[in-house]
Amino acid sequence: MISYHHLTLATSTTMTLPMASSSKPRRVIIGVLALQGAFIEHIHYLERLRIPNTVIRAIPIRTADQLESCEALIIPGGESTVIQSVAERTEGLLPILLDFVRNPQRAVWGTCAGMILMAEEDGIGGGKVIKGRPPQKGWGGIEGLKVWRNLYGTQLESFEAHMEIPALSQPTKPFNCIFIRAPAVHSLQPKSTSVADLTQDLHHTIAPTETSTTIEVLATLPSECTPPPPPQDSHLGPSNHEDLGKVMIRQGSKLVTSFHPELSGDTRIHQYWVEKCVLGM
Numbered sequence: 511m512i513s514y515h516h517l518t519l520a521t522s523t524t525m526t527l528p529m530a531s532s533s534k535p536r537r538v539i540i541g542v543l544a545l546q547g548a549f550i551e552h553i554h555y556l557e558r559l560r561i562p563n564t565v566i567r568a569i570p571i572r573t574a575d576q577l578e579s580c581e582a583l584i585i586p587g588g589e590s591t592v593i594q595s596v597a598e599r600t601e602g603l604l605p606i607l608l609d610f611v612r613n614p615q616r617a618v619w620g621t622c623a624g625m626i627l628m629a630e631e632d633g634i635g636g637g638k639v640i641k642g643r644p645p646q647k648g649w650g651g652i653e654g655l656k657v658w659r660n661l662y663g664t665q666l667e668s669f670e671a672h673m674e675i676p677a678l679s680q681p682t683k684p685f686n687c688i689f690i691r692a693p694a695v696h697s698l699q700p701k702s703t704s705v706a707d708l709t710q711d712l713h714h715t716i717a718p719t720e721t722s723t724t725i726e727v728l729a730t731l732p733s734e735c736t737p738p739p740p741p742q743d744s745h746l747g748p749s750n751h752e753d754l755g756k757v758m759i760r761q762g763s764k765l766v767t768s769f770h771p772e773l774s775g776d777t778r779i780h781q782y783w784v785e786k787c788v789l790g791m
């Protein structure tokens with residue numbers, strides 16, 4: 511089911527679907543925040559997708575105007591403190607970015623550092639505290655998500671976990687999940703919504719009235735891979751041990767993954783996000 515080993519170069523084939531030729535294709539512009547980190551890989555993966563009757567244009571986002579031209583956004587992995595500080599120093603960008611990320615109608619996907627940035631406003635712990643700067647703030651996106659930066663350890667503790675993810679196409683084909691100084695979920699306690707664990711369920715359905723708010727846990731690491739709990743006396747409060755291994759979480763149009771699908775050689779998570787969160791298929 512799941513194998514776990516240290517990081518090696520990953521190769522795999524991509525999945526493509528035939529283009530339908532009949533009706534006028536839907537055009538969608540997807541932005542990838544390009545302030546720092548692994549943004550170009552996401553652009554390349556989006557360009558590889560083949561979704562019937564859909565034309566995807568993937569563009570790098572560095573300004574508020576560019577963001578406003580997009581329907582959906584990926585916040586890539588990299589270094590969340592650097593992405594935050596470049597966003598702060600880019601005129602007019604941060605307020606538009608925060609509105610975009612917090613708007614339930616906008617599809618947003620955060621990978622690794624991007625997941626950190628999609629935590630609650632006061633929901634980030636761990637990592638280095640930079641002297642003279644206030645604690646890093648989350649931008650929001652997933653309700654009740656608190657994360658702990660670098661809980662799996664340093665770059666040297668990077669690892670791969672081959673996991674079956676039931677929500678994806680070819681669900682029994684393991685996905686190569688690559689963790690690089692990944693954050694762990696400190697706790698996932700939404701105030702007004704429910705959390706559905708879909709890691710085992712191949713035939714799940716979420717009632718239509720709940721789809722916009724229900725939090726769906728789509729992948730969880732096995733217990734032997736989960737990191738040790740963070741300090742219990744931090745400003746985040748006690749962590750929830752059961753939440754630590756949750757590595758792929760969706761809430762309506764929002765998705766977070768603590769690993770790097772854009773380095774896996776496999777486009778199935780990009781396909782999933784575009785189909786379910788961006789196009790609502």
Ligand SMILES: NC(=O)CC[C@H](N)C(=O)O
Pocket residue numbers: 586587588589590591621622623624626637659660690691692693
């Ligand atoms: N691979 C990554 O995106 C690492 C995230 C990084 N540890 C951070 O705190 O932002």
